Amino acid sequence: MPIKSSKRQYGPKAATKVKRAMHEMKEGKLKSGKSGKPVKSRKQAIAIGLSEARKGGGKVPARRGKS
Structure with a gap:
């Protein structure tokens, strides 16, 4: 079993x-x-904050695809 990095x-x-x-x-x-x-x-507010962080070059994972 692989070890997860933290x-x-x-x-x-x-x-x-x-x-x-x-x-x-x-x-x-x-x-x-x-x-x-x-x-x-609340979810939309978080999404807006993460989107702004991405535009500003912050370390944020890529957006998830629409389900």
Whole structure:
């Protein structure tokens, strides 16, 4: 049985971006894409934070495919 390595999947930049997105979502200031509607979902706020971290060159795994 292969041994799993315990490397961090997400870097510190990803953590700060997600944290900021969560705070904005809780304050009602986080807006989604083109529509500009306020984000209400916790999952969507995390996705926005990770997307921003990717654009900023942070260590974030590639996006999962749609199921």
